[in-house]
Amino acid sequence: MAPIALADINSSPSSLNTEPQSDFQLPLGEYIFKRIESLGIKSIFGVPGDFNLQFLEHLYQTNVKWYGCCNELNASYATDGYSRTTGKLGVLVTTFGVGEMSAMNGVSGAFAESVPMLHIVGTTALTVKSSGANIHHLVPNISTGLQKSDHYAYEKMVGPISCRVESLKGLQNATDLIDGLIKTILEKKRPGYLYLPCDLVDQFVDASNLISVPGESFFVRNSTIPPTVQDNISELILQKLYNAKKPVVLADVLVDRYGLTPQLREFVKLANIPNSSTAMGKSILDESQASYIGDYIGDESAPQVAEYFRSADLVLHFGDYYNEINSGHNSLYKGINPDNLIILNPEYISIGSRVKIFYESFLDIVPQLLVSLDRSQLPDFSNHGVAPVEIKEVPSPKPISQTLLLNKLQKFLKPDDVLISDTCSIMFGTNELRLPRNVKVIGQHFYLSIGMALPCSFGVSVALREMNSKRRLILLEGDGSAQMTIQELANFNRHGLNPLIFLLNNNGYTVERVIKGPERDYNDIMPNWKWTKIFDVFGYSNAKCCKVGTPDELDQAMQKLGDSDLDVARLIEVELAPLDVPDRFHAMCNC
Amino acid sequence: MAPIALADINSSPSSLNTEPQSDFQLPLGEYIFKRIESLGIKSIFGVPGDFNLQFLEHLYQTNVKWYGCCNELNASYATDGYSRTTGKLGVLVTTFGVGEMSAMNGVSGAFAESVPMLHIVGTTALTVKSSGANIHHLVPNISTGLQKSDHYAYEKMVGPISCRVESLKGLQNATDLIDGLIKTILEKKRPGYLYLPCDLVDQFVDASNLISVPGESFFVRNSTIPPTVQDNISELILQKLYNAKKPVVLADVLVDRYGLTPQLREFVKLANIPNSSTAMGKSILDESQASYIGDYIGDESAPQVAEYFRSADLVLHFGDYYNEINSGHNSLYKGINPDNLIILNPEYISIGSRVKIFYESFLDIVPQLLVSLDRSQLPDFSNHGVAPVEIKEVPSPKPISQTLLLNKLQKFLKPDDVLISDTCSIMFGTNELRLPRNVKVIGQHFYLSIGMALPCSFGVSVALREMNSKRRLILLEGDGSAQMTIQELANFNRHGLNPLIFLLNNNGYTVERVIKGPERDYNDIMPNWKWTKIFDVFGYSNAKCCKVGTPDELDQAMQKLGDSDLDVARLIEVELAPLDVPDRFHAMCNC
DSSP states (O other), X not given: OOHHHHHHHHOOOTTSOOSOSSTTEEEHHHHHHHHHHHTTOOEEEEOOOTXXXXXXXXXXGSSOEEEEOXXXXXXXXXXXXXXXXXXXXXXXXXXXXXXXXXXXXXXXXXXXXXXXXXXXXXXXXXXXXXXXXXXXXXXXOSSTTTSOOOTTTTXXXXXXXXXXXXXXXXXTTHHHHHHHHHHHHHHHTSEXXXXXXXXXXXXXXXXXXXXXXXXXXXXXXXXXXXXXXXXXXXXXXXXXXXXXXXXXXXXXXXXXXXXXXXXXXXXXXXXXXXEEEOTTTTTSSOTTSTTBOOOOBTBTSOHHHHHHHHHOSEEXXXXXXXXXXXXXXXXXXXXXXXXXEEEEOXXXXXXXXXXXXXXXXXXXXXXXXXXXXXXXXXXXXXXXXXXXXXXXXXXXXXXXXXXXXXXXXXXXXXXXXXXXEOSSHHHHXXXXXXXXXXXXXXXXXXXXXXXXXXXXXXXXXXXXXXXXXXXXXXEEEEHHHHHHHGGGHHHHHHTTOOOEEEEEEOSSOHHHHTXXXXXXXXXXXXXXXXXXXXXXXXXXXXXXXXXXXXXXXXXXXXXXXXXXXXXXXXXXXXXOOTTOOOHHHHHHHTX | OXXXXXXXXXXXXXXXXXXXSSTXXXXXXXXXXXXXXHTTOOEEEEOOOTTTHHHHHGGGGSSOEEEEOSSHHHHHHHHHHHHXXXXXXXXXXXXXXHHHHHHHHHHHHHHHTTOOEEEEEEEOOHHHHHHTOOOTTOOOOXXXXXXXXXXXXXXXXXXXXXXXXXXXXXXXXXXXXXXXXXXXXXXXXXXXXXXXXTTTTTSEEEOTHHHHSOGGGGGXXXXXXXXXXXXXXXXXXXXXXXXXXXXXXXXXXXXXXXXXXXXXXXXXXXXXXXXXXXXXXXXXXXXXXXXXXOOOBTBTSOHHHHHHHHHOSEEEEETOOOOTTTTTTTTTTTXXXXXXXXXXXXXXXXXXXXXXXXXXXXXXXXXXXXXXXXXXXXXXXOOOOOOOOOOOXXXXXXXXXXXXXXHHHHHHOOTTOEEEEOSSHHHHHGGGOOOOTTOEEEOOTTTOOTTOHHHHHHHHHHHHHHTTOOOOEEEEEEHHHHHHHGGGHHHHHHTTOOOEEEEEXXXXXXHHHTTSOTTOGGGOOOOOOOGGGHHHHTTOSSOEEEEEOSHHHHHHHHHHHHHSOTTSOEEEEEEOOTTOOOHHHHHHHTO
16 A cells, blocks of 8 residues: 555656666666576565565566465465475565564564575655655654654564564665675575665666676585584594494484585485484484484473483484474483583584584584595494384374374375474374475474464465476365465465365364363354365365365375375365364373 | 463462462452453453463453454454444453564554554463573574573564553562553553563452552543643634634544544534544544535545635644645645644644644643633634535446445445445545444554454454444455455354445455556456355355446345345445546545
8 A cells, every 4th residue: 555655666856876877787676686586586475565566566577476475474474485495585575564564473483493584675765764754554653743753663673583684775785785684594594674665676776796696606605614623523423423332313403494404314324323303303304214213302202212312322413493392391302411412503513511612503514424424433223123103093082083184194195295284283293204205394393373384385385386396285274273374275276286285173273272271262263164165265166175074084085185186276174073182282281 | 382381371389379368369360351341341352372371261250252363463453443443442362472473563553543452462481481491482592502582572572563561570560560551551542562471360469459440540531731721722722713714623533542522523513613534534523414524635635625624714633643644645734824723632732833732632622622612702604615525436447436336335324334444445435425423434544554454343343242332334345455364254253243345356456556567466366256155165154245246236235235134244246447446546646
C-alpha cells in the first residue's frame, strides 16, 4: 500500500544519479539483483508492497525468479527452506513496517537455527525520512502530534535477530556495503538486513564490483591462522584417534550449515568410525552405513546408543550447537570423560579438557583431517556391536498410532527423499528413523515455531526444482501446525510443485496437550476441517487426497500416492488420537 | 512447544510462595485474570505455547473466555478488533519468541492506530534466564558457543511499538506493576507488554489491589489542571464559535479512541454546526443528520466539502491524528487561515495561530464545552448549502465495478451495521459512503497492513456478542488480503459467529497494481481459489455462499444473504477487474 511513496519513487530530480556515468554503472536496484544472481541464486521470496515495488522492477533485468508468498511470515519460512536446501543464501524481500514486522518470527527462527538469509526491506524515501513525517506503515512517536516520527524505528529493533544491519543513507559505498553485508551473512550463517530507501533504487552506482568481486568469491574463505597451526591441531586430534579403542563421531547441525557434510561423510567412511547424529544433525551422515549407530541426544537416546557414547574413549563432536533440545536437556556429555571429548565448532576447537582454542574454525581443520588421515594407524572399528535402534511402539486408542506411522515411514522412505517435519509431536519421533542414503531431514528442532514447515517446504520445493532435482518432498504436518500457515499450500500448485503431505489430524495442539491441559479448550483448534478438499479450494485441478483411519488404508494410500502420481500434489490425512505421541516425545518431556 | 519449561513450571521449591499467606492472596496468574475481569473484559485472544500454559490454567478461576486463534498474527488483529469495538482493552496472550514475534505486526499496527492492548508474553522461568541457557524459542547470542544467551533479547525489541514494557523479575510489587501497566495502556491508548516468567504464575501474591483499586477506577481520569483553566480554555473556544458565521466541526479518530464520541455527537447536535469526519474519523459523527456535509480529507475530498472547509471561518478539529493518509497527503489545513483553526488533541490544544497549550487534553475540554455551551449565542447554521457527496462512477471492463458495489452498499447499509474494510482499494472508497445512524466503520486507514481485517472481524464479532449486540457485521475483503489471513475464517464458525463477507475477487494485489507493475508477476497471487467452497473446507455445515458477476446477481445476493439467513456465515464473491478501483483511490494516488 502506497500513497506518498508513489510520489517519491517516481520523482527524479536532476541532481540525482539517474543516468549512468560510465559503462560500469547500473541502477542500484539492478546491481543488487545482479549481485544476487552472481551468487547462483535463481529464486527469491517475498510479498510486494509500495516501498519495494520500484526495487522489484529491476528484477526483470536478471533471470532471478520472484516467488510471491501469501504473507510475509510464510515468505520468511520459504526463504529459510530455500537457504537450507541450496546451502547458499535465501533472499527475502518485504516492505517497510507491515511486511518486515510480519516476517520477524521467520527471521528470528533462521537466526536461532543458523540459516543465512538476506532480508531486503524497501523503506520510505531518504527525503521523507529526514522530515520525520507520519508516513503509512510507520509507528509514530508516542507523542505523535508533538514529536517527529523515527523512520529508523523498525531497523533499531532487529539487532538480536540479525548478524548485521545495513541501512543505506545514500549511494556512497552502497555497493561495498551490500557486498560486505552478504559476506557477513555467509560467514556468520545468520540473517542480515538491508534497509533500502525506495528513492535510491533507480539511481546509478558504480557496478564494477560485479566484475572485480565475482559471486564465487563470496563462498571462498581465507583462513586466519597459518597452515602449520592447522597441521598441529589436526595432528593432535588424529593422534587421539589413532590411540582410541572405542571412538565415535557425532555429527551436528553446523556441519550442514557450513557446507562440511561431504568432507565429514568422507572422513567417517575413510576411517570407518562408528558414528551418530544429534537431533539437529539428523541426515548429515549416511545412515545406510553399518557404522551408523543411531541418533544421539543424551538421555533421550535409545539406551544402547547412550551406552556406547558413555563408554567411548573418544567422542568427536563436529559442528556442535549446544542447546536445550539438541543436548537432550543438558545430558549430551553426561557420563563422558571430558578428556575424551573433542568439539569442533566454527568459533572454537576444544580437545579434551586442557586444550581449548578460541576463534579457530572447524572449517580449516576438517579438510586438514581428511588430508592428514593415515588409515594404517587405525584399528578396525567395524564391529561396534550397537544393536539397531527400533521405533518403540506406543499404544493408541485409534487404529493408527504415531509410532505405527513412523514404522510405515521407515519402510516408505527411499534414497534421496527430503523429509520435512513441522513442529509437532512426530518431529521428535523422526530421530528414531534410520534414513536411507542421502535422505535430507529438515525441521526447526531448536526454535520450534509451529507452522514453519509448510511454507518452508514451498521454499525447499523451489530450490529442488532450481537444482534440477527429482527428490521426493515428504511433509509431516500436524493439524494445528497446518492451520497456522495453510494458505501457502496454494503456491505449490501455482508453480507446479508436487509435495506429498501427511496431515496428522489429532484435533488440536497435541504437542501442548501432553505438556499441560490435555482437556483444556486453550489447546483446541477448530475441528472438522475438510482437509481432503483443501486442494480444490486452493485452485488445484489434479491433486490427490485421501483420508485413512486404519493401517491397511494407510498402506494403500502410501503405495498409491507415494509411488505413483508423483507429478501432482498429494495429501494423506491420517486420523490420530489427541494424546498419542511418539516415545521420544515422552522421553523429552520427562527430562 | 515445551521441554525444559515443563520442569520449570511444575517445580515448586518450598522457598517459593506456593501457599497463600492471608485471605487476600491469590496466585499471580489468577490475580492477572481477575484484574482483567474487573475491567469488564470478558474475552481474550491468543495462541497457547509451553511458556503460557501454566498461566492459562488460572483463566478457569474467572469467567473470562479464551479465544484461541489460528496463529499469533491473527490473534493480534482479533485483539485489536475487540479493543476498537468495546472501547476497553484488548488482551493478547502469546508465548516467548515464536509467539510474540509472530504477533509483532499486529501490535505495531495497534500502536500506529492508537488502539490499547495488553500483550502478555509467557516467558522462560526466572531461574533459567539467569543461567543464560539456550532454551528453545530463544535466539542465542551470535557467538553461541562462547557467550550466554540473553533471555531478555525479545523484550528489548518492542520499545517502538509499546507505551510501556513490564518484565517481572520477581513477586515484589508485581501486582502494582501490572496495574500500573494497564493504567498506562489505557491512558496512552497504545499496546503495552507484560513479560511473565512461567515460574511466577503459581506463586501467591497480595491481591488486595483487587478490592482497594476496583476495575472501574482504571477508566477514571483525573485532570491535571485546575477547573478554572479548563473553563478559560473552553470559554475561549466557545467565544470563537459564537462569533463564527461559517464554522465546521471535523471529527477525527482520537475522539473514538478516547471515548468522546457520545459527547462530540451531543455537542454537534446541540450547536447544530455543520460537521465532517476525516478518513480515520469515519463513523464518529451521525451522518444521517443534515448537518453532516461529507468526509473531509483535504485535496482528496469531494470538491464541495473541500470548498466548504477552505471558506470556513472556524474549523474545530477534534481528536486530530495528523498523518499522511488522514491529512490527504498534507493538504488537510491547506487554504484554511491558521487563525480560524482550533485543534483538540489528547496532548495539546491549539486555538488559532497564537495559543498552543501543551499537555492539556481535550478529555477535559470536550465535556466542559458541552456544559458551557450557550445555544442562545449561536446563529442557525442549518442551511450550510453543501451538496450531498455522490459516489463518482468509475467505468470498469467488468459488469460490476467497485463504484457500483459502493453504490449498492450505500443502499444496503442499515442503522447499527458494523462495516469493516481490509486494506484494499475499496477501503478508500468507503469514505464516499453516507452512513446510516450509528454505523461503525473499522479499518487500518493509516497503518494499512494487508490482511488485517478478516481476523480483526473475528475480534469484533466476539466483542459484539459479548455486548449482546445484534448489529450486522459486514466485511469487505480483497482476494489478496484474504489469502494473507484466511484461516481465521474457521474460527467464526467454531464460535457460532456469522459475518457477511464481500470477497472482492480481482486476481491479485490491485492496490499495488495501480501504483506500479500492473502486469508484473510480483503483483499476482494464486488465482482460481474456489472462494465459495471455503466455508465447507473450514468445517462449516450451514454457511451460505454465492458468486456474482453482474449487477442483477449482486442485487439478488445482497437481498438474499444480507437480509435473511442472518444466523449463518455468508460470503458473496464479487468478480471485479484487476485495475478497477474507486475514484478516491485514484485521487489519493495522484496526490
